[in-house]
Amino acid sequence: MSITIRREQHKEELRRLILDTAERLFVEAGSYDAVSMRKIAKEIDYSATTIYLYFKDKDELFQTLLRDTLRQLSRAVR
Numbered sequence: 001m002s003i004t005i006r007r008e009q010h011k012e013e014l015r016r017l018i019l020d021t022a023e024r025l026f027v028e029a030g031s032y033d034a035v036s037m038r039k040i041a042k043e044i045d046y047s048a049t050t051i052y053l054y055f056k057d058k059d060e061l062f063q064t065l066l067r068d069t070l071r072q073l074s075r076a077v078r
Contacts, residue, residue: 015054017044023065032062 021043025035041048055061
């Protein structure tokens, strides 16, 4: 496996970890405002700066979660 492929896999795994952790924290908190990028970063043991490499801001991250959830719901309905 080439370095480029491994690097891309790592990036996708980290992106998924960010999304999964954010989703869990939003659900646990029950509030959008109660979750910060720093809180997500602390949970995954990365800096908040790392998350900003993947998502412009918390709004973009949350919108991505919403889109993913709607896709899953759409597939389930079909």
